[in-house]
Amino acid sequence: MPAMSAVERLFCQSSAWGWFAGRLVLRWALQGRPLRGDVLELGAGGGAMAKETMRQFPAARLTLTDVDPAMLAALSRRLGRVQGAPLVTADATALPFVDGSFDVVTSYLMLHHVIDWEAAVAEAGRVLRPGGLLVGYDLVETRLTEWLHWADGSPHRLMRRGQLEGALADAGLETTSVRYDGWYQVVRFAARKPS
Numbered sequence: 001m002p003a004m005s006a007v008e009r010l011f012c013q014s015s016a017w018g019w020f021a022g023r024l025v026l027r028w029a030l031q032g033r034p035l036r037g038d039v040l041e042l043g044a045g046g047g048a049m050a051k052e053t054m055r056q057f058p059a060a061r062l063t064l065t066d067v068d069p070a071m072l073a074a075l076s077r078r079l080g081r082v083q084g085a086p087l088v089t090a091d092a093t094a095l096p097f098v099d100g101s102f103d104v105v106t107s108y109l110m111l112h113h114v115i116d117w118e119a120a121v122a123e124a125g126r127v128l129r130p131g132g133l134l135v136g137y138d139l140v141e142t143r144l145t146e147w148l149h150w151a152d153g154s155p156h157r158l159m160r161r162g163q164l165e166g167a168l169a170d171a172g173l174e175t176t177s178v179r180y181d182g183w184y185q186v187v188r189f190a191a192r193k194p195s
Contacts, residue, residue, distance in 0.1 A: 002023065002162075007154065009124050011121045013052070014046075018047075018078065020046040020048075021049055021052065022048055022049070022051060022055075023052075023054035023107070024157040025049070026049055026053065026056065026165055028137075028188070029049075029106075029108055029135070029136055029188060030135060031135070031179075031188060033133065033190065034057060035053060035056075035057040035104055035106070036059065036060055036103060037060065037061065037102075037103030037104065038101065038102045038103050038104075038105070039057075039060045039062050039102065039104045039105075039116060040055070040062075040065065040097070040101070040102040040105045040106070040124075040127065041053070041062065041063070041064050041106045041107075041108070042106065042107045042136075043065065043071075043107065043110030043113065043114075043118065043181075044066050044071070044075050044087075045066060045071050045074070045075065045108075045110065046061055046074045046075060047064070047074065047075035047076075047078035048078070048080055048192060049082075049108045050056050050062060050064050050079065050085065050091055051078055054079075054085065060104075062084075062085040062168045063085065063088060063089050063102070064085050064086065064088065065087075065088045065090035065092065065095070066087075067089065067091050067092070069089065070096060072087050072089060073102065073161060075087060076192060077138055078159070080120070082183075091156070091188055092110070092111075092120035092124075092164045093116055093119040093123060094123065095124075095126070095127055097127045099127065100128065100130070100132075101127045102127050102128055102129065102132060103128075103129055103132050104132060104133045104134075104135065105131070105132070105133070105134045105135075106134075106135055106136050107124065107135075107136035107137075107138065108136050108137060109136075110138070111135060111159070112138055112139050112149075112157060112158045114157070115155065115156075115157045117157060121134070121170075121171045121173075121179075122171040123169075124171065125168075125172050125173050126171075127192065128173075128193040129193065130195045131192065131193060131194075131195040132192065132193045133192050133193075134173060134189070134190070134191045134193075135189065135190045135191075136188070137163075137186055137188040137189065138159065138179065138186070138187055138189075139158055139159075139185065139186060139187075140158060140159060140160070140161055140185055140186060140187050141159060141161075142158075142184065142185050143159035144185060145158055145185055148156070149179050159187070161180060161184060161187075164178060164187055164189060165178055168191045171191075172193065173191035173192060173195070174191060174192050174193075174194060175189070175190075176179070176185065176190045176192055177189065177190040
């Protein structure tokens, strides 16, 4: 699984992204859904969403993953003295957790970095408990999003509009919400594993 480009690493570790993601993006991405129980964040990157998750949902038991050791180091620095969130080196297409380990799996702007993002969606479904929720957002393939990733040279595979819904169904998840925002540049999603 590829790592982010140097440009994306700098962006994800920036204090500006940390502020913006923490104050605005988390609430928007969750679409009003609270995070409870055992929560897995896929591709936690620089930790902006994780830090805010811990602040807004202190009872959630958060586990943070990333495939890139540089991002895990940044994540550790950002969280600093915050205790209780294990950091796990993990490929989202082959998660090191047993079936049914989590109540919620979150994915914030990372699926397009996974060339086989459908496999990551399937893995999220596998590690969810019955009734569990997969929630997050990602980029959609458009001229603008392709150009941005071509310009920074990062490995990626953006989803086309309508592909995510099929991947969620293939993973055995029931779609509760798929919303295309920002002139169809971004998709927010939520899907539940049947009880």
